[in-house]
Amino acid sequence: MTIPTMKTDFFATELMMAGDVPFQRRRPFLLDAARAYLEHHRALNHKRHRAGASGREVVALITAMADELISNIYRCVAADFPTQGKACSAVIALGGYGRAELNPLSDIDVLFYCSDQNKDLAEKIAERILYLLWDLKLDIGYSVRTGSDCLALAQQDITIRTAMMDRRFLAGDEVLFDEFERQVLQNLLNRNSQSFLKAKYEEHEARLSKYGSSVYMLEPNIKEGEGGLRDLHTAVWMARVKFKANGLRDLLKKGVITDNEFLEIEDAYDYLFRIRNELHFQSNRKTDQLQYENQETIAAFLGYKDSKKALSVEQFMQDYYAQANL
Secondary structure, eight states: OOOOOOOOSTTHHHHHHTTTSOHHHHHHHHHHHHHHHHHHHHHHHHHHHHTTOOHHHHHHHHHHHHHHHHHHHHHHHHTTSOOTTSOSEEEEEEHHHHTTOOOTTOOEEEEEEEOSTTHHHHHHHHHHHHHHHHHTTOOEEEEEEOHHHHHHHHHHOHHHHHHHHSEEEEEEOHHHHHHIIIIIIHHHHHTTHHHHHHHHHHHHHHHHHHHOSSSOOSSOBTTTSTTSHHHHHHHHHHHHHHHTOSSHHHHHHTTSSOHHHHHHHHHHHHHHHHHHHHHHHHHTSOOOBOOHHHHHHHHHHTTOOOOSSOOHHHHHHHHHHHHHTO
16 A cells, blocks of 8 residues: 655644754644644544545545654654754554554554663653553554564464564664564564464464354444454465565465455455544444444445335445355
8 A cells, every 4th residue: 555645744843843853842742733733634634534625545544643743743743852963763564554554543552672781772762652642542553672572472473473574663773673574574474384274273273253243243343353454464464474475466476366356355455444544433432343333324425225115224235244245
């Protein structure tokens, strides 16, 4: 997915003051700037969504908004901690954020990747940033880790290993990010492939037993249920490990999937993203359950109309079940 760039002047004054004015004096102004930035772009993103933008387009805009916010806050904070002209950490987006798949109220997972000698400093910077993001009411998951930390945790927890497979550079030291790619990512793709595939399949089975193993649920979960986003993610994760691929497009380049299969997967993502975007905007809370009270309004948003054969909501759910069965 191509992520649009967002150049704004919301943070210009704070960036100019960074390093010269004590952080505690700058902090209220930085927080106000960040809040104004979020309000401005959230309104624009919602407007684009209501005007008919695709699921992919809106997700890319939301991701770009988060990228710009976190990158600017990092620069404002890190300027108070000079380390001989180099950043002491690389800020890396993980998981859904790493895939550039943020819906309006998605979790935002960030890794502050650092060397052993700079870990204390990286933790201080991360703490300042996280308190700002929490004050903005963002749902942030974060960690401060070295390469050895990442590999040890990936060995213990398959969810952490999977999240680190989906990663993007956000800010800080790109040399450190390159180190992460070489020392961590390549290890994750090559380590214990068979045990990873087995664990992911077992995780898939456990998830469906919890959320429903049929696509024909009356109130389906569009992320965790059968035929939902997590099924797509799991298939791609397993293929990436089996064929040592960096992502979906890499699977296409390696000939693992065909052009038509690539487009079908992309279309499935786009369809589910558009529904999930509307569900988040309507509910104003993080939810993935297509509850009765949401189904009719989402059907109307998607353009369904009552007919002699079926109500709009019935047409919508029939199409959803058909899509989930693909």
